[in-house]
Amino acid sequence: MTEFEPQIIAFCCNWCTYAAADLAGTSRVHYPPNVRIVRVMCSGMVNPIYVLKAFESGADGVLVAGCHLADCHYIDGPVKCDATVDKLRKVLHVLGLEDERLRREMVAASEGVLFARIIKEMVEQLKKIGPSPFKAKTEALA
Amino acid sequence: MNLEDIIQKTKTYYCLECGKCTSICPVARYDPSFSPRMMIENALLGFEDELVLNKSLFSCLTCYNCQQKCPSDVDFPVFIREARSIAQDNGQYGICAHSGQLQSLARLMTSPAIKQKRLQWLSKEYRVSENSDVLLWVGCAPYFEPIFEDIQFSALDITKASLKTLNLLGIEPKLLPDEKCCGHDALWTGDIETFRKLAEYNAAQIKEAGIKKIIFSCPEGYRTFKLDYPNYVSLNCELQHISELLAEKIGENGLKLKEIKKKVTYQDPCRLGRHLCVYDAPRKVLGAIPGIELVEMRHSGLESICCGTSAFTNCDSYSNMLRAERLSEAVETGAEMLITACPKCQTHFRCAMVDKGEEHRPTPKIEVMDLANLVANAIEEGGNTIK
Numbered sequence: 333m334t335e336f337e338p339q340i341i342a343f344c345c346n347w348c349t350y351a352a353a354d355l356a357g358t359s360r361v362h363y364p365p366n367v368r369i370v371r372v373m374c375s376g377m378v379n380p381i382y383v384l385k386a387f388e389s390g391a392d393g394v395l396v397a398g399c400h401l402a403d404c405h406y407i408d409g410p411v412k413c414d415a416t417v418d419k420l421r422k423v424l425h426v427l428g429l430e431d432e433r434l435r436r437e438m439v440a441a442s443e444g445v446l447f448a449r450i451i452k453e454m455v456e457q458l459k460k461i462g463p464s465p466f467k468a469k470t471e472a473l474a
Numbered sequence: 475m476n477l478e479d480i481i482q483k484t485k486t487y488y489c490l491e492c493g494k495c496t497s498i499c500p501v502a503r504y505d506p507s508f509s510p511r512m513m514i515e516n517a518l519l520g521f522e523d524e525l526v527l528n529k530s531l532f533s534c535l536t537c538y539n540c541q542q543k544c545p546s547d548v549d550f551p552v553f554i555r556e557a558r559s560i561a562q563d564n565g566q567y568g569i570c571a572h573s574g575q576l577q578s579l580a581r582l583m584t585s586p587a588i589k590q591k592r593l594q595w596l597s598k599e600y601r602v603s604e605n606s607d608v609l610l611w612v613g614c615a616p617y618f619e620p621i622f623e624d625i626q627f628s629a630l631d632i633t634k635a636s637l638k639t640l641n642l643l644g645i646e647p648k649l650l651p652d653e654k655c656c657g658h659d660a661l662w663t664g665d666i667e668t669f670r671k672l673a674e675y676n677a678a679q680i681k682e683a684g685i686k687k688i689i690f691s692c693p694e695g696y697r698t699f700k701l702d703y704p705n706y707v708s709l710n711c712e713l714q715h716i717s718e719l720l721a722e723k724i725g726e727n728g729l730k731l732k733e734i735k736k737k738v739t740y741q742d743p744c745r746l747g748r749h750l751c752v753y754d755a756p757r758k759v760l761g762a763i764p765g766i767e768l769v770e771m772r773h774s775g776l777e778s779i780c781c782g783t784s785a786f787t788n789c790d791s792y793s794n795m796l797r798a799e800r801l802s803e804a805v806e807t808g809a810e811m812l813i814t815a816c817p818k819c820q821t822h823f824r825c826a827m828v829d830k831g832e833e834h835r836p837t838p839k840i841e842v843m844d845l846a847n848l849v850a851n852a853i854e855e856g857g858n859t860i861k
Contacts, residue, residue: 379573380573380575381573381574381575381578384575384578384579384582385578387582388578388581388582419620419621419623422619422620423575423579423617423620423621425591426590426591426592426594426616426617426619426620427579427582427583427588427590427617428588428589428590428591429588465585465587465588465589466582466585466587466588467585467587
Protein backbone atom coordinates (compact mmCIF):
# COMPACT_ATOMS: atom_id res chain seq x y z
CA MET A 333 0.00 0.00 0.00
CA THR A 334 1.32 3.42 -0.89
CA GLU A 335 1.92 5.91 1.84
CA PHE A 336 -0.84 8.39 2.55
CA GLU A 337 -0.09 11.71 0.85
CA PRO A 338 -2.06 14.54 2.42
CA GLN A 339 -3.51 17.27 0.28
CA ILE A 340 -3.17 20.78 1.57
CA ILE A 341 -4.97 23.85 0.29
CA ALA A 342 -3.06 27.03 1.09
CA PHE A 343 -4.74 30.41 0.87
CA CYS A 344 -1.83 32.78 0.37
CA CYS A 345 -1.90 36.54 0.33
CA ASN A 346 -0.76 38.06 -2.94
CA TRP A 347 1.69 40.49 -1.38
CA CYS A 348 3.56 38.37 1.15
CA THR A 349 3.05 34.64 1.35
CA TYR A 350 2.50 34.09 -2.36
CA ALA A 351 5.73 35.97 -3.00
CA ALA A 352 7.38 33.88 -0.29
CA ALA A 353 6.29 30.69 -2.04
CA ASP A 354 7.72 32.14 -5.23
CA LEU A 355 10.95 32.96 -3.47
CA ALA A 356 11.18 29.45 -2.12
CA GLY A 357 10.95 28.28 -5.72
CA THR A 358 13.47 30.68 -7.20
CA SER A 359 15.96 30.01 -4.44
CA ARG A 360 15.48 26.26 -4.94
CA VAL A 361 14.34 25.52 -1.42
CA HIS A 362 12.61 22.15 -1.52
CA TYR A 363 9.23 21.51 0.03
CA PRO A 364 6.78 18.65 -0.44
CA PRO A 365 4.48 18.90 -3.45
CA ASN A 366 1.34 18.20 -1.38
CA VAL A 367 0.21 21.78 -1.34
CA ARG A 368 -2.13 23.54 -3.76
CA ILE A 369 -1.80 27.28 -3.45
CA VAL A 370 -4.80 29.55 -3.92
CA ARG A 371 -3.74 33.16 -4.32
CA VAL A 372 -5.99 35.65 -2.58
CA MET A 373 -5.46 39.40 -2.57
CA CYS A 374 -5.38 39.58 1.22
CA SER A 375 -5.53 37.05 4.04
CA GLY A 376 -8.34 39.23 5.43
CA MET A 377 -10.59 38.28 2.51
CA VAL A 378 -10.49 34.58 3.36
CA ASN A 379 -14.08 33.76 4.15
CA PRO A 380 -14.94 30.79 6.42
CA ILE A 381 -16.74 29.19 3.51
CA TYR A 382 -13.47 28.97 1.50
CA VAL A 383 -11.99 26.80 4.20
CA LEU A 384 -15.16 24.75 4.70
CA LYS A 385 -15.43 24.20 0.94
CA ALA A 386 -11.82 23.02 0.87
CA PHE A 387 -12.60 20.44 3.55
CA GLU A 388 -15.82 19.50 1.79
CA SER A 389 -13.85 18.85 -1.37
CA GLY A 390 -11.54 16.49 0.46
CA ALA A 391 -8.59 18.58 1.64
CA ASP A 392 -6.68 17.06 4.56
CA GLY A 393 -5.38 20.39 5.76
CA VAL A 394 -5.86 24.06 5.10
CA LEU A 395 -3.26 26.76 5.52
CA VAL A 396 -4.26 30.40 5.68
CA ALA A 397 -1.20 32.57 5.37
CA GLY A 398 -0.60 36.25 4.85
CA CYS A 399 1.41 39.28 5.86
CA HIS A 400 2.66 40.07 9.32
CA LEU A 401 0.48 42.39 11.36
CA ALA A 402 2.23 45.62 10.40
CA ASP A 403 2.95 44.64 6.78
CA CYS A 404 -0.55 44.47 5.37
CA HIS A 405 -1.09 46.13 2.02
CA TYR A 406 -4.63 46.93 3.15
CA ILE A 407 -3.80 48.05 6.70
CA ASP A 408 -5.63 45.49 8.87
CA GLY A 409 -6.11 42.33 6.81
CA PRO A 410 -4.27 40.01 9.24
CA VAL A 411 -6.44 41.24 12.12
CA LYS A 412 -9.56 40.28 10.20
CA CYS A 413 -7.99 37.00 9.19
CA ASP A 414 -7.14 36.15 12.79
CA ALA A 415 -10.71 36.83 13.85
CA THR A 416 -12.13 34.67 11.05
CA VAL A 417 -9.78 31.78 11.71
CA ASP A 418 -10.34 31.89 15.49
CA LYS A 419 -14.09 31.68 15.00
CA LEU A 420 -13.78 28.95 12.41
CA ARG A 421 -11.45 26.96 14.63
CA LYS A 422 -14.12 26.89 17.34
CA VAL A 423 -16.70 25.65 14.84
CA LEU A 424 -14.38 22.97 13.47
CA HIS A 425 -13.51 21.93 17.00
CA VAL A 426 -17.17 21.14 17.70
CA LEU A 427 -17.24 19.22 14.45
CA GLY A 428 -14.42 17.10 15.89
CA LEU A 429 -11.72 18.15 13.46
CA GLU A 430 -8.12 18.00 14.71
CA ASP A 431 -6.66 21.45 15.35
CA GLU A 432 -3.63 20.72 13.16
CA ARG A 433 -5.74 20.59 10.03
CA LEU A 434 -6.32 24.32 9.99
CA ARG A 435 -3.19 26.38 10.27
CA ARG A 436 -2.80 30.14 10.35
CA GLU A 437 0.64 31.60 9.62
CA MET A 438 2.22 34.92 8.87
CA VAL A 439 4.93 34.72 6.24
CA ALA A 440 6.59 37.81 4.79
CA ALA A 441 7.70 38.04 1.17
CA SER A 442 11.32 37.50 2.16
CA GLU A 443 10.63 34.35 4.19
CA GLY A 444 10.74 31.71 1.47
CA VAL A 445 12.61 29.31 3.74
CA LEU A 446 9.97 29.71 6.45
CA PHE A 447 7.22 28.92 3.94
CA ALA A 448 8.98 25.72 2.90
CA ARG A 449 9.45 24.75 6.55
CA ILE A 450 5.77 25.32 7.35
CA ILE A 451 4.66 23.12 4.48
CA LYS A 452 7.15 20.42 5.49
CA GLU A 453 5.93 20.50 9.08
CA MET A 454 2.31 20.43 8.07
CA VAL A 455 2.77 17.46 5.75
CA GLU A 456 4.55 15.53 8.51
CA GLN A 457 1.80 16.30 11.02
CA LEU A 458 -0.96 15.37 8.59
CA LYS A 459 0.76 12.12 7.68
CA LYS A 460 0.72 11.29 11.36
CA ILE A 461 -2.97 12.02 11.93
CA GLY A 462 -4.13 10.51 8.67
CA PRO A 463 -6.78 11.45 6.11
CA SER A 464 -9.48 13.99 6.86
CA PRO A 465 -12.68 12.53 8.33
CA PHE A 466 -14.64 14.34 5.64
CA LYS A 467 -12.91 12.29 2.95
CA ALA A 468 -15.27 9.42 3.62
CA LYS A 469 -18.08 11.58 2.36
CA THR A 470 -16.30 12.75 -0.78
CA GLU A 471 -15.23 9.25 -1.71
CA ALA A 472 -18.72 7.91 -1.20
CA LEU A 473 -19.98 10.51 -3.65
CA ALA A 474 -17.37 9.78 -6.27
CA MET B 475 -39.57 14.77 -8.64
CA ASN B 476 -40.48 16.85 -11.67
CA LEU B 477 -42.73 19.88 -11.83
CA GLU B 478 -45.79 17.83 -12.75
CA ASP B 479 -45.38 15.63 -9.65
CA ILE B 480 -45.01 18.70 -7.47
CA ILE B 481 -48.24 20.15 -8.87
CA GLN B 482 -50.00 16.88 -8.13
CA LYS B 483 -48.52 16.57 -4.66
CA THR B 484 -49.30 20.10 -3.47
CA LYS B 485 -52.66 20.34 -5.28
CA THR B 486 -51.48 23.45 -7.04
CA TYR B 487 -53.98 22.86 -9.84
CA TYR B 488 -56.74 24.00 -7.49
CA CYS B 489 -55.34 27.55 -7.60
CA LEU B 490 -58.05 30.13 -8.38
CA GLU B 491 -55.50 32.88 -9.06
CA CYS B 492 -57.25 35.00 -6.44
CA GLY B 493 -53.95 36.46 -5.23
CA LYS B 494 -54.70 36.16 -1.52
CA CYS B 495 -51.34 34.49 -1.05
CA THR B 496 -49.51 37.47 -2.52
CA SER B 497 -51.50 39.99 -0.56
CA ILE B 498 -50.83 38.24 2.78
CA CYS B 499 -47.20 37.41 1.93
CA PRO B 500 -44.82 39.36 4.19
CA VAL B 501 -42.06 39.26 1.57
CA ALA B 502 -44.30 40.53 -1.24
CA ARG B 503 -45.21 43.55 0.87
CA TYR B 504 -41.63 44.78 0.64
CA ASP B 505 -40.33 43.09 -2.49
CA PRO B 506 -42.66 44.00 -5.36
CA SER B 507 -41.07 41.43 -7.67
CA PHE B 508 -41.94 38.55 -5.36
CA SER B 509 -45.31 37.01 -6.07
CA PRO B 510 -46.44 33.58 -4.90
CA ARG B 511 -49.41 33.80 -7.27
CA MET B 512 -47.13 34.30 -10.28
CA MET B 513 -44.93 31.42 -9.18
CA ILE B 514 -47.92 29.10 -9.05
CA GLU B 515 -49.13 30.40 -12.39
CA ASN B 516 -45.75 29.85 -14.01
CA ALA B 517 -45.77 26.30 -12.73
CA LEU B 518 -49.29 25.64 -14.01
CA LEU B 519 -48.48 27.08 -17.44
CA GLY B 520 -45.42 24.87 -17.58
CA PHE B 521 -42.87 27.69 -17.51
CA GLU B 522 -40.46 25.69 -15.42
CA ASP B 523 -37.44 27.89 -16.10
CA GLU B 524 -39.29 31.05 -15.07
CA LEU B 525 -39.96 29.39 -11.75
CA VAL B 526 -36.78 27.52 -10.89
CA LEU B 527 -34.17 29.83 -12.43
CA ASN B 528 -35.56 32.80 -10.57
CA LYS B 529 -33.52 33.86 -7.54
CA SER B 530 -36.66 34.94 -5.71
CA LEU B 531 -37.62 31.27 -5.44
CA PHE B 532 -35.29 31.25 -2.45
CA SER B 533 -36.82 34.39 -0.90
CA CYS B 534 -39.95 32.59 0.30
CA LEU B 535 -39.99 32.34 4.09
CA THR B 536 -42.11 29.19 4.01
CA CYS B 537 -43.94 30.79 6.91
CA TYR B 538 -47.31 29.28 5.96
CA ASN B 539 -49.12 32.62 6.04
CA CYS B 540 -50.27 32.11 2.45
CA GLN B 541 -51.60 28.63 3.01
CA GLN B 542 -53.74 29.88 5.90
CA LYS B 543 -55.57 32.25 3.58
CA CYS B 544 -55.67 30.07 0.47
CA PRO B 545 -59.30 29.15 -0.36
CA SER B 546 -58.10 26.11 -2.31
CA ASP B 547 -55.68 24.91 0.35
CA VAL B 548 -52.65 24.91 -1.95
CA ASP B 549 -49.59 23.86 0.03
CA PHE B 550 -47.38 26.69 -1.21
CA PRO B 551 -44.42 26.19 1.17
CA VAL B 552 -44.07 22.54 0.19
CA PHE B 553 -44.44 23.55 -3.45
CA ILE B 554 -41.55 25.97 -2.98
CA ARG B 555 -39.48 23.37 -1.17
CA GLU B 556 -39.84 20.85 -3.96
CA ALA B 557 -39.26 23.50 -6.64
CA ARG B 558 -36.03 24.40 -4.84
CA SER B 559 -34.80 20.86 -5.17
CA ILE B 560 -35.35 21.10 -8.95
CA ALA B 561 -33.49 24.42 -8.87
CA GLN B 562 -30.57 22.78 -7.05
CA ASP B 563 -30.45 20.05 -9.67
CA ASN B 564 -30.11 22.85 -12.22
CA GLY B 565 -27.28 24.44 -10.27
CA GLN B 566 -29.36 27.29 -8.84
CA TYR B 567 -28.87 28.01 -5.17
CA GLY B 568 -30.18 30.73 -2.97
CA ILE B 569 -27.83 33.32 -1.63
CA CYS B 570 -26.90 31.76 1.67
CA ALA B 571 -26.47 34.05 4.64
CA HIS B 572 -23.26 33.82 6.67
CA SER B 573 -21.60 32.89 3.39
CA GLY B 574 -23.25 29.49 3.43
CA GLN B 575 -21.31 28.24 6.46
CA LEU B 576 -24.35 26.68 8.07
CA GLN B 577 -25.33 24.77 4.94
CA SER B 578 -21.75 23.67 4.49
CA LEU B 579 -21.59 22.41 8.08
CA ALA B 580 -24.69 20.30 7.48
CA ARG B 581 -23.04 18.78 4.42
CA LEU B 582 -19.80 18.13 6.32
CA MET B 583 -21.78 16.42 9.06
CA THR B 584 -23.01 13.78 6.64
CA SER B 585 -19.55 12.25 6.76
CA PRO B 586 -19.75 9.03 8.79
CA ALA B 587 -16.16 9.31 10.07
CA ILE B 588 -16.48 12.45 12.19
CA LYS B 589 -16.42 12.39 15.97
CA GLN B 590 -18.08 15.55 17.21
CA LYS B 591 -17.20 17.29 20.46
CA ARG B 592 -20.59 18.82 20.92
CA LEU B 593 -21.17 18.35 24.62
CA GLN B 594 -18.15 20.14 26.04
CA TRP B 595 -20.38 22.84 27.52
CA LEU B 596 -21.98 20.28 29.80
CA SER B 597 -20.91 20.97 33.36
CA LYS B 598 -21.58 19.24 36.68
CA GLU B 599 -24.50 21.47 37.61
CA TYR B 600 -26.67 19.74 34.99
CA ARG B 601 -27.85 16.25 35.54
CA VAL B 602 -28.07 13.93 32.58
CA SER B 603 -28.64 10.24 32.65
CA GLU B 604 -27.18 7.64 30.34
CA ASN B 605 -30.08 5.26 30.91
CA SER B 606 -32.90 7.69 30.40
CA ASP B 607 -35.29 7.11 27.52
CA VAL B 608 -36.02 10.83 27.28
CA LEU B 609 -33.78 12.75 24.93
CA LEU B 610 -33.13 16.47 24.91
CA TRP B 611 -32.34 17.45 21.34
CA VAL B 612 -29.41 19.86 21.34
CA GLY B 613 -29.32 20.33 17.59
CA CYS B 614 -27.20 23.11 16.10
CA ALA B 615 -26.71 25.05 19.33
CA PRO B 616 -22.99 24.16 19.82
CA TYR B 617 -22.31 25.38 16.27
CA PHE B 618 -24.32 28.57 16.63
CA GLU B 619 -22.33 29.46 19.71
CA PRO B 620 -19.12 30.60 17.96
CA ILE B 621 -20.84 31.72 14.76
CA PHE B 622 -23.18 34.18 16.46
CA GLU B 623 -20.99 35.33 19.33
CA ASP B 624 -20.58 38.76 17.70
CA ILE B 625 -24.30 39.48 17.94
CA GLN B 626 -24.29 38.46 21.62
CA PHE B 627 -26.50 35.49 20.99
CA SER B 628 -25.95 32.26 22.81
CA ALA B 629 -27.98 29.33 21.56
CA LEU B 630 -26.43 27.11 24.21
CA ASP B 631 -27.97 29.29 26.89
CA ILE B 632 -31.35 28.14 25.64
CA THR B 633 -30.26 24.51 25.78
CA LYS B 634 -28.78 24.99 29.25
CA ALA B 635 -31.95 26.69 30.48
CA SER B 636 -34.07 23.87 29.05
CA LEU B 637 -31.86 21.28 30.67
CA LYS B 638 -31.94 23.04 34.02
CA THR B 639 -35.72 23.34 33.87
CA LEU B 640 -36.04 19.66 33.02
CA ASN B 641 -33.82 18.79 35.97
CA LEU B 642 -35.99 20.82 38.29
CA LEU B 643 -39.06 19.06 36.95
CA GLY B 644 -37.39 15.81 37.97
CA ILE B 645 -36.43 14.75 34.45
CA GLU B 646 -32.87 13.67 33.79
CA PRO B 647 -32.67 13.49 30.04
CA LYS B 648 -30.12 11.76 27.90
CA LEU B 649 -27.96 13.80 25.54
CA LEU B 650 -26.58 12.11 22.45
CA PRO B 651 -22.85 12.73 22.04
CA ASP B 652 -22.96 12.42 18.28
CA GLU B 653 -26.30 13.62 17.03
CA LYS B 654 -26.17 15.55 13.80
CA CYS B 655 -27.98 18.49 12.30
CA CYS B 656 -31.68 17.63 11.90
CA GLY B 657 -31.39 18.70 8.26
CA HIS B 658 -34.11 21.35 8.37
CA ASP B 659 -32.13 23.93 6.43
CA ALA B 660 -30.87 21.41 3.92
CA LEU B 661 -34.41 20.22 3.26
CA TRP B 662 -35.87 23.69 2.86
CA THR B 663 -33.11 24.83 0.55
CA GLY B 664 -33.75 21.82 -1.67
CA ASP B 665 -30.75 19.68 -0.70
CA ILE B 666 -32.75 16.48 -0.29
CA GLU B 667 -29.71 14.19 -0.49
CA THR B 668 -28.02 15.77 2.54
CA PHE B 669 -31.30 15.77 4.42
CA ARG B 670 -31.90 12.10 3.75
CA LYS B 671 -28.44 11.15 4.98
CA LEU B 672 -28.80 13.20 8.16
CA ALA B 673 -32.28 11.84 8.84
CA GLU B 674 -31.17 8.24 8.41
CA TYR B 675 -28.17 8.76 10.66
CA ASN B 676 -30.15 10.49 13.40
CA ALA B 677 -32.95 7.93 13.29
CA ALA B 678 -30.44 5.10 13.65
CA GLN B 679 -28.74 6.83 16.61
CA ILE B 680 -32.04 7.43 18.36
CA LYS B 681 -33.19 3.86 17.82
CA GLU B 682 -29.91 2.50 19.11
CA ALA B 683 -30.14 4.63 22.24
CA GLY B 684 -33.64 3.30 22.91
CA ILE B 685 -35.24 6.70 23.10
CA LYS B 686 -38.98 6.88 23.74
CA LYS B 687 -39.47 10.62 23.95
CA ILE B 688 -37.63 13.58 22.47
CA ILE B 689 -37.84 17.10 23.85
CA PHE B 690 -36.91 20.00 21.61
CA SER B 691 -35.91 23.51 22.49
CA CYS B 692 -35.92 24.43 18.81
CA PRO B 693 -39.18 24.43 16.83
CA GLU B 694 -37.35 23.75 13.57
CA GLY B 695 -36.00 20.45 14.82
CA TYR B 696 -39.43 19.65 16.23
CA ARG B 697 -41.11 20.33 12.91
CA THR B 698 -38.56 18.33 10.98
CA PHE B 699 -38.86 15.31 13.26
CA LYS B 700 -42.61 15.47 13.40
CA LEU B 701 -43.57 16.21 9.81
CA ASP B 702 -40.59 15.46 7.58
CA TYR B 703 -38.78 12.49 9.12
CA PRO B 704 -41.76 10.14 8.73
CA ASN B 705 -41.41 10.54 4.94
CA TYR B 706 -37.86 9.21 5.04
CA VAL B 707 -37.33 7.14 8.18
CA SER B 708 -39.43 5.44 10.81
CA LEU B 709 -39.18 6.81 14.30
CA ASN B 710 -41.41 5.60 17.10
CA CYS B 711 -40.95 8.37 19.59
CA GLU B 712 -43.13 10.83 21.37
CA LEU B 713 -42.09 14.34 20.39
CA GLN B 714 -42.60 17.45 22.43
CA HIS B 715 -41.48 21.04 22.40
CA ILE B 716 -40.18 22.34 25.71
CA SER B 717 -43.06 24.85 25.91
CA GLU B 718 -45.61 22.04 25.62
CA LEU B 719 -43.88 20.08 28.32
CA LEU B 720 -43.73 23.13 30.57
CA ALA B 721 -47.40 23.91 29.97
CA GLU B 722 -48.20 20.38 31.10
CA LYS B 723 -45.94 20.31 34.11
CA ILE B 724 -45.96 23.83 35.41
CA GLY B 725 -47.84 24.01 38.65
CA GLU B 726 -47.16 20.35 39.31
CA ASN B 727 -44.27 19.02 41.38
CA GLY B 728 -44.62 21.93 43.78
CA LEU B 729 -42.48 24.01 41.48
CA LYS B 730 -42.33 27.53 42.79
CA LEU B 731 -41.89 30.32 40.29
CA LYS B 732 -40.54 33.61 41.40
CA GLU B 733 -42.28 36.82 40.51
CA ILE B 734 -40.78 38.58 37.51
CA LYS B 735 -42.40 41.97 37.12
CA LYS B 736 -42.25 42.50 33.39
CA LYS B 737 -44.50 43.33 30.53
CA VAL B 738 -43.69 40.96 27.68
CA THR B 739 -44.90 40.17 24.20
CA TYR B 740 -44.61 36.87 22.40
CA GLN B 741 -43.36 36.11 18.90
CA ASP B 742 -44.91 32.96 17.46
CA PRO B 743 -42.19 31.13 15.54
CA CYS B 744 -43.56 30.01 12.15
CA ARG B 745 -42.46 26.44 12.74
CA LEU B 746 -44.11 26.17 16.13
CA GLY B 747 -47.17 28.24 15.27
CA ARG B 748 -48.53 27.78 11.79
CA HIS B 749 -46.56 24.64 10.98
CA LEU B 750 -47.46 22.73 14.14
CA CYS B 751 -50.35 24.77 15.60
CA VAL B 752 -48.78 25.26 19.02
CA TYR B 753 -50.10 28.63 20.12
CA ASP B 754 -51.50 28.12 23.59
CA ALA B 755 -48.73 26.23 25.34
CA PRO B 756 -46.15 29.07 25.35
CA ARG B 757 -48.84 31.54 26.40
CA LYS B 758 -49.91 29.28 29.22
CA VAL B 759 -46.33 29.07 30.43
CA LEU B 760 -46.00 32.85 30.31
CA GLY B 761 -49.27 33.17 32.21
CA ALA B 762 -48.02 30.85 34.93
CA ILE B 763 -45.06 33.05 35.84
CA PRO B 764 -46.30 35.50 38.44
CA GLY B 765 -45.79 39.15 37.56
CA ILE B 766 -45.53 38.55 33.82
CA GLU B 767 -48.03 40.55 31.85
CA LEU B 768 -48.46 39.31 28.28
CA VAL B 769 -49.49 41.85 25.67
CA GLU B 770 -50.09 40.68 22.14
CA MET B 771 -48.64 42.34 19.07
CA ARG B 772 -50.81 43.63 16.24
CA HIS B 773 -50.17 40.41 14.36
CA SER B 774 -50.12 37.45 16.69
CA GLY B 775 -51.00 33.80 16.83
CA LEU B 776 -52.21 32.58 13.46
CA GLU B 777 -51.48 35.94 11.87
CA SER B 778 -48.06 36.49 13.37
CA ILE B 779 -45.28 37.67 11.07
CA CYS B 780 -42.09 35.73 10.47
CA CYS B 781 -38.78 37.01 11.80
CA GLY B 782 -37.63 37.60 8.24
CA THR B 783 -35.38 34.78 7.09
CA SER B 784 -35.79 31.08 6.84
CA ALA B 785 -33.13 28.38 6.44
CA PHE B 786 -30.47 31.12 6.36
CA THR B 787 -31.13 31.85 2.71
CA ASN B 788 -31.71 35.09 0.80
CA CYS B 789 -31.34 37.37 3.78
CA ASP B 790 -31.56 40.77 2.08
CA SER B 791 -32.70 44.32 2.70
CA TYR B 792 -36.32 43.20 2.46
CA SER B 793 -35.77 40.69 5.25
CA ASN B 794 -34.26 43.45 7.29
CA MET B 795 -37.24 45.73 6.69
CA LEU B 796 -39.52 42.90 7.74
CA ARG B 797 -37.58 42.42 10.95
CA ALA B 798 -37.62 46.14 11.69
CA GLU B 799 -41.40 46.10 11.22
CA ARG B 800 -41.81 43.15 13.54
CA LEU B 801 -39.58 44.76 16.15
CA SER B 802 -41.50 48.02 15.98
CA GLU B 803 -44.73 46.07 16.47
CA ALA B 804 -43.19 44.60 19.59
CA VAL B 805 -42.07 48.01 20.83
CA GLU B 806 -45.51 49.51 20.11
CA THR B 807 -47.13 47.13 22.60
CA GLY B 808 -45.16 48.82 25.37
CA ALA B 809 -43.57 45.52 26.32
CA GLU B 810 -40.11 45.50 27.87
CA MET B 811 -39.18 42.16 26.45
CA LEU B 812 -39.85 40.13 23.33
CA ILE B 813 -40.16 36.45 24.12
CA THR B 814 -39.68 33.85 21.39
CA ALA B 815 -39.53 30.11 21.48
CA CYS B 816 -37.11 29.64 18.59
CA PRO B 817 -33.34 30.20 18.63
CA LYS B 818 -33.40 31.34 15.03
CA CYS B 819 -35.98 34.07 15.65
CA GLN B 820 -33.63 35.36 18.28
CA THR B 821 -30.63 35.25 15.94
CA HIS B 822 -32.47 37.25 13.32
CA PHE B 823 -33.88 39.85 15.68
CA ARG B 824 -30.56 40.37 17.41
CA CYS B 825 -28.80 40.63 14.08
CA ALA B 826 -31.33 43.26 12.93
CA MET B 827 -30.74 45.26 16.08
CA VAL B 828 -26.97 45.33 15.52
CA ASP B 829 -27.78 47.31 12.37
CA LYS B 830 -28.64 50.75 13.68
CA GLY B 831 -30.87 51.62 10.74
CA GLU B 832 -31.17 54.95 9.02
CA GLU B 833 -30.94 58.22 10.88
CA HIS B 834 -34.57 59.14 10.43
CA ARG B 835 -35.72 55.58 10.98
CA PRO B 836 -33.56 53.76 13.49
CA THR B 837 -34.12 50.06 14.09
CA PRO B 838 -36.39 49.64 17.13
CA LYS B 839 -34.68 48.17 20.17
CA ILE B 840 -36.15 45.65 22.56
CA GLU B 841 -34.71 42.93 24.75
CA VAL B 842 -35.17 39.51 23.15
CA MET B 843 -35.26 36.35 25.22
CA ASP B 844 -36.19 32.73 24.80
CA LEU B 845 -39.11 31.31 26.73
CA ALA B 846 -36.88 28.61 28.24
CA ASN B 847 -34.51 31.26 29.61
CA LEU B 848 -37.36 33.22 31.15
CA VAL B 849 -38.71 30.13 32.88
CA ALA B 850 -35.25 29.12 34.05
CA ASN B 851 -34.75 32.58 35.55
CA ALA B 852 -38.10 32.36 37.33
CA ILE B 853 -37.22 28.97 38.76
CA GLU B 854 -33.66 29.81 39.64
CA GLU B 855 -34.55 32.75 41.79
CA GLY B 856 -37.51 30.95 43.31
CA GLY B 857 -35.23 29.08 45.67
CA ASN B 858 -36.18 25.63 44.47
CA THR B 859 -33.90 22.97 45.74
CA ILE B 860 -32.92 20.30 43.30
CA LYS B 861 -34.60 17.10 44.36
